Every structure is written in structure tokens, then in C-alpha cells.
Amino acid sequence: MPELLKMEKIGASYGSVQVLRDVSLELGSGEVLCLLGRNGAGKTTLLKTIMGLVRAISGSILLDGMELTRLPPHEVPRHGVAYVPQGRRLFAELTVAENIEIGLMTRQKGSETREAVLDLFPVLRERLGQRSGTLSGGEQQMLAMARALATEPKVLLLDEPTEGLMPSAIAKIRETVAALRAHGVSTLLVEQRVDAVLPVADRVLFIENGRSVRTIGVAELRADPAMVRHYVGVG
Amino acid sequence: MAFGPHLLLALLEGLVSSAVLALTALGLSLVFGVMRIVNVAHGEFFMLGAVFAWWFSSMIAGSPALGFLLALVLAPLVVGAIALVAERLVLRRLEYDPEATIVATIGMLYIFEQLALMFYGPEARAVPAPFDFRVTLPWFGYSGYKLAVIAASVLVMLATWYVLTRTRIGLVMRATQYDRETAQAFGIPVGRVYAGVFALGAMLAALAAVLIVPIQQAHYLMGTDPLLLSFIVVIIGGLGSLRGTVLAAVLIGLTEGIVAVFFSPTLAKMLATLFVALVLVFRPQGLFGQAPR
Numbered sequence: 001m002p003e004l005l006k007m008e009k010i011g012a013s014y015g016s017v018q019v020l021r022d023v024s025l026e027l028g029s030g031e032v033l034c035l036l037g038r039n040g041a042g043k044t045t046l047l048k049t050i051m052g053l054v055r056a057i058s059g060s061i062l063l064d065g066m067e068l069t070r071l072p073p074h075e076v077p078r079h080g081v082a083y084v085p086q087g088r089r090l091f092a093e094l095t096v097a098e099n100i101e102i103g104l105m106t107r108q109k110g111s112e113t114r115e116a117v118l119d120l121f122p123v124l125r126e127r128l129g130q131r132s133g134t135l136s137g138g139e140q141q142m143l144a145m146a147r148a149l150a151t152e153p154k155v156l157l158l159d160e161p162t163e164g165l166m167p168s169a170i171a172k173i174r175e176t177v178a179a180l181r182a183h184g185v186s187t188l189l190v191e192q193r194v195d196a197v198l199p200v201a202d203r204v205l206f207i208e209n210g211r212s213v214r215t216i217g218v219a220e221l222r223a224d225p226a227m228v229r230h231y232v233g234v235g
Numbered sequence: 236m237a238f239g240p241h242l243l244l245a246l247l248e249g250l251v252s253s254a255v256l257a258l259t260a261l262g263l264s265l266v267f268g269v270m271r272i273v274n275v276a277h278g279e280f281f282m283l284g285a286v287f288a289w290w291f292s293s294m295i296a297g298s299p300a301l302g303f304l305l306a307l308v309l310a311p312l313v314v315g316a317i318a319l320v321a322e323r324l325v326l327r328r329l330e331y332d333p334e335a336t337i338v339a340t341i342g343m344l345y346i347f348e349q350l351a352l353m354f355y356g357p358e359a360r361a362v363p364a365p366f367d368f369r370v371t372l373p374w375f376g377y378s379g380y381k382l383a384v385i386a387a388s389v390l391v392m393l394a395t396w397y398v399l400t401r402t403r404i405g406l407v408m409r410a411t412q413y414d415r416e417t418a419q420a421f422g423i424p425v426g427r428v429y430a431g432v433f434a435l436g437a438m439l440a441a442l443a444a445v446l447i448v449p450i451q452q453a454h455y456l457m458g459t460d461p462l463l464l465s466f467i468v469v470i471i472g473g474l475g476s477l478r479g480t481v482l483a484a485v486l487i488g489l490t491e492g493i494v495a496v497f498f499s500p501t502l503a504k505m506l507a508t509l510f511v512a513l514v515l516v517f518r519p520q521g522l523f524g525q526a527p528r
């Protein structure tokens with residue numbers, strides 16, 4: 001698989017505290033790569049560094065051969081990287097329609113994209129005028145996904161999309177990721193729970209104390225569940 | 236004059252103050268709302284607007300209407316440009332830190348004031364009104380220009396409301412206001428939005444000043460009162476609430492007008508301050524602001 005996103009020896013810090021050290025990863029076209037790691041391992045920081053929201057202090061991130069770390073943060077999404085932040089981070093005072101509009105504006109997409117996104121999440125269509133902060137948790141997560149997909153990304157960064165959701169909502173997210181993969185969208189998926197990712201992921205990358213320690217295929221992981229306990233501490 | 240007409244006169248005068256105050260406070264409220272910056276130099280943008288209005292209008296001697304029109308267009312633009320430079324040179328370098336920018340804008344206040352004193356001088360100078368049409372009421376005649384000021388303010392407020400709620404630029408501004416980081420993750424150049432909002436806030440103050448100089452003279456110290464009153468309006472109305480800003484401006488403006496006409500201007504100021512204290516104690520988010528969630 002030709003890699004679409006290639007991260008090499010990335011270091012990142014908040015002030016004087018270095019959080020990421022020499023993190024490397026490769027994401028192929030249409031691949032779902034899952035990041036697993038304990039709380040505070042640096043998974044969110046890793047996604048923010050790709051988005052340029054946290055500045056890389058060393059290393060490089062190439063998207064289709066283009067260096068992302070030198071771009072100002074607002075340019076990164078314009079090149080086709082979409083972000084679904086941990087905790088959703090909707091524009092809570094804005095309506096559902098306005099949140100989607102902001103997604104569409106990122107890469108100047110029109111009503112066709114909007115319709116496609118709403119077809120993917122029909123619940124949102126009934127609530128276009130509702131203030132997004134008043135949506136239920138599951139609906140908010142769908143909106144966060146819809147807002148990101150409205151940019152028609154090449155790479156989708158998902159930070160714990162199933163956090164605090166019911167099994168039916170989790171299934172919906174999983175279906176969406178699978179459907180996107182079928183359309184050739186690459187996904188970097190952060191998850192706490194292995195059972196939530198095994199059905200959709202191609203490979204799994206373990207992050208430990210801000211370092212990328214190991215990448216393995218899903219089949220191999222299934223065969224050796226003890227590995228998860230070793231790196232993540234939970235089964 | 237009988238009580239009824241006297242009251243009408245006080246109301247009209249109050250509405251003129253409200254109109255000018257609403258524009259000035261709106262600028263302050265926008266800057267705080269979107270950038271989370273308390274701009275202590277806001278009154279100086281008002282003062283600069285008045286000074287430039289005098290300067291531009293005096294360039295065309297003989298035709299007050301043309302001179303005023305020139306001032307109306309150019310003074311806000313020049314002040315907006317000055318604000319833009321200040322934003323790039325100072326606020327951006329402080330990374331919009333809430334405390335540091337308060338100190339920095341206090342510094343800007345004194346710099347603008349002293350520059351105005353050096354180049355414009357200590358005199359108070361009037362700008363002739365563009366027209367001196369008087370509206371004849373049964374009890375007294377009233378300045379048509381003052382009525383035009385009220386109308387102009389209403390128009391500008393409506394335009395601002397339209398831009399904020401119905402256009403993409405407004406959407407981008409609101410998204411930046413609610414979550415700056417996520418806005419960046421959706422391609423919004425937050426730095427440029429900030430620069431634009433800061434310039435826009437200054438331009439609103441300058442516009443208010445251009446409207447007032449035919450009524451009140453331009454002077455290098457004239458920024459203090461509008462700054463104080465704008466803070467009062469913004470606190471009462473609730474930060475970031477356009478509706479609250481307008482209603483509070485009308486409330487304060489009318490109270491000023493009526494109390495000043497029937498009692499004394501000092502009592503009017505005391506009442507406004509008392510009202511702020513009450514709001515801060517009983518409804519800190521302002522009458523129309525939303526409590527932080």
C-alpha cells in the first residue's frame with residue numbers, strides 16, 4: 001500500500017515538557033490505523049501535532065509527499081486532513097447546520113457534499129436548526145463526524161469517537177469508518193477499547209509514554225491478546 | 236416649557252446619546268467577545284475618529300456636507316488601519332494573553348492620547364453638521380441632524396447584526412469566538428479573524444465619533460467617557476450579546492438624557508454606576524449574557 005501520511009521521528013512539547021518523542025507512523029491509502037495507549041500516553045497530542053495545533057519540535061510529517069509541519073495550522077485541513085477532536089468540541093452555540101457549514105467551507109464544498117453527509121447521518125437532517133450544544137451525546141458525535149466529513153478529507157483523524165456512547169451508537173461509528181475505508185479514506189483512529197477497533201482496523205500502533213513502540217496487524221493481535229494488556233494495561 | 240414636551244426633548248437627547256453609545260459599545264463588545272481582550276484603548280479609537288473627522292472635513296472648506304461625507308468615509312478607515320497595525324505589532328506578539336493585553340492597551344491609550352496632543356493640540360474643535368435642517372414640532376424645533384444620527388446608528392446596528400448572523404464572515408467570527416483551536420482545525424485563519432475584528436471594533440468607535448463631532452467638539456481627551464460608558468453598557472448587556480449591548484445602550488443613554496435634563500448629569504452617572512454594581516452582584520453574566528457552561 002502506498003503511504004498517504006508518513007510521520008517520522010516527531011517530537012512535540014507543551015512549554016518545556018516534552019510529550020512526544022521520536023514518534024513514527026505510516027498510514028496507507030484507505031487504511032485504518034488504530035492508536036492504542038494508556039491515558040496520558042500522548043495520543044491526542046499526536047493528532048494535534050498532525051493538525052499543526054501543537055507545533056512539532058523535530059521530525060517531519062508528509063502528506064502525499066508534502067511537509068505539513070511547516071504549514072500554519074489552518075492550512076492543514078485545507079490539504080485534506082479532517083479532525084474529530086476528543087470530547088467532540090462542537091461549536092456549541094451554533095446550530096447543526098452552521099457546524100456542518102463550517103466543515104463545508106474548509107475546502108469549499110457545496111450542497112452535494114452536504115447532502116451526502118446528511119444521508120450518512122439522517123438524524124442530523126431532522127435537527128438542522130437545533131443548537132448543537134443541546135444534542136444528545138450520540139448525536140453530537142455524529143455531528144462532529146459530519147462536520148469533519150464535510151471537508152471530504154483524504155485522511156480522517158478520530159479521537160476516541162466512541163467515548164461514552166451506547167453500543168448502538170458505537171456500531172454506527174464503526175459502520176461509518178468501514179464505509180469510509182471502502183471509499184478510500186484513510187483513518188487514524190484513537191481508541192481506549194480494543195474490542196471497539198478490532199473489527200474496523202487494519203493495523204494497530206501502540207503508543208507508550210509518548211513513543212511509538214510497536215505496529216502490528218490486526219490478525220496478529222487477535223492471536224495474541226496478551227500484547228494489549230502489556231501495552232495498554234487493560235484487556 | 237410644559238412637562239410633556241420637556242420629557243420628549245429629554246427622550247430625544249437620550250436617544251442621540253444611546254445611538255452613539257451603542258455603536259461604541261458594540262465595538263468593545265465584539266473585540267472582547269471574539270478575542271477575549273479587554274481593550275482599554277477603545278475610547279482612544281473614538282477620539283482618533285473625531286480628530287480625523289475634523290482633519291478631513293477641514294480639508295474641504297466651504298462645503299460642510301462634502302467635508303462631512305469625506306470624514307464619514309475616511310476617518311473610520313484610517314482608524315481601522317491604525318488598529319490593524321496596533322494589533323499586528325502589539326496584541327499578536329503577546330499572543331492575545333488576557334492580562335498582558337490589558338496592560339498593553341493601557342499603554343496604547345496614553346500613546347494615542349499624547350500623539351493627538353502633539354499633532355492635533357489641546358483645542359476643542361467642532362465639525363460643521365452636513366445639514367442644518369430643523370424638524371418643527373408643535374412645542375420646539377429639533378435638529379434634523381440629531382435624528383439622522385439616531386437613524387444612522389440603527390442602520391449600522393442592523394447591518395452588524397446581519398453580518399454576524401447571516402453571512403459566512405459572521406459565521407467564521409462566531410466559530411472563532413466559541414472555540415479558537417477547533418476553528419483552526421477547520422481552516423479558519425484565526426489570526427486574520429482577530430486582526431479584522433480588532434479593526435472593525437475600532438472602526439465602529441470611530442464611526443460613532445464622526446457622527447458626534449457636529450454635536451460635541453473633537454478633543455484629545457474625549458475618549459475617557461465613551462470608554463467608561465461602553466464598559467458599563469457591555470457589563471449590563473452581557474458580553475458577546477449584541478441584543479444586550481443595544482438594549483443596555485438605550486437604557487443608559489435614556490437614563491442619562493432624562494436624569495441629566497431634569498436633575499443633574501452627575502446623578503445620571505451615579506445611577507449608571509449603581510446599576511452596574513447591582514448587575515455585577517445579582518447577574519454577573521449581564522442581563523442578556525449567558526452564564527458560562
Ligand SMILES: Nc1ncnc2c1ncn2[C@@H]1O[C@H](COP(=O)(O)OP(=O)(O)OP(=O)(O)O)[C@@H](O)[C@H]1O
Pocket residue numbers: 014017019037038039040041042043044045046086
Ligand atoms: N495543553 C496542555 N498543556 C500541558 N500539558 C498537556 C496539555 N495537553 C496534554 N498535556 C499532557 O500531555 C500528556 C499527553 O496528553 P494527551 O492528551 O496527548 O494524552 P492521551 O493519550 O490523549 O490521553 P487520554 O487517553 O486520557 O485522552 C499528558 O501528560 C498531559 O498531561
Ligand SMILES: [Mg+2]
Pocket residue numbers: 043044045086159
Ligand atoms: Mg486523548
